[in-house]
Amino acid sequence: MLTTLAYGLALAINLLCLVIGANFLRAPYAAAAGYGVPAETDRAYLTIKGLRDGTYGLVGLALLAFVGAQAEAWFLLVAALLPFGDTLIVLRNGGTKAVAFGIHFATAVTMLAGAALLFAV
Template sequence: MTYLAYGLAIALDLLVLFVGLRFLFVPRAAAAGYGVPATERAFLTVKGLRDGSYGLLGLALLAFVGARAGAWFMLVVALNPLGDTVVVLRNGGTKAVAYGIHFATAVLVLVSAALLFAVS
């Protein structure tokens, strides 16, 4: 179970880092994938920096502190995709994107937290 817990957490951290980099380098395409149109490049850059730093922080916690710190991090960071679900729903995005991408991501992050707590 330790391999699964760390593997899922690392995969999620790398995915968030990828999303952050995508918002920095191809912001319009990343915004379209997010589920709502975005017109302000500054906003897209901020989102990219936020997601990228969360991905790096999650990896650093797993590498240098351990599963328990990673679990707490995942538990707290699950608020981001939950918030993203609300943002998409309130701003004309589709329910498929809101629930299929953002809410599903939040659930997966919470599963990751539970696995990390279980092995810590």
């Protein structure tokens, strides 16, 4: 049961990274608004964010599929720094606390929980 939960959560996190990355590549301005800091220019930076998030999703999936739970756990532990940073970015740039904590901080905590579960299996 724990193994299924750990792998399921890791899989969901990685797939959501791919979805977020694709959203930033497909509709960057709408995705930026959903991120919590609307952008009216800087399409290049929004594209970079899409590539970053998508790549993290692919790396996570590759680790999970080809290396195993321990490697994915370490990856999630380190990668949780990104949504913690996103929390601060949203707060420092006029975004709402609801988005900062409800999306980004919650994502970081979920990633840490996923890492803990993977370390336990």
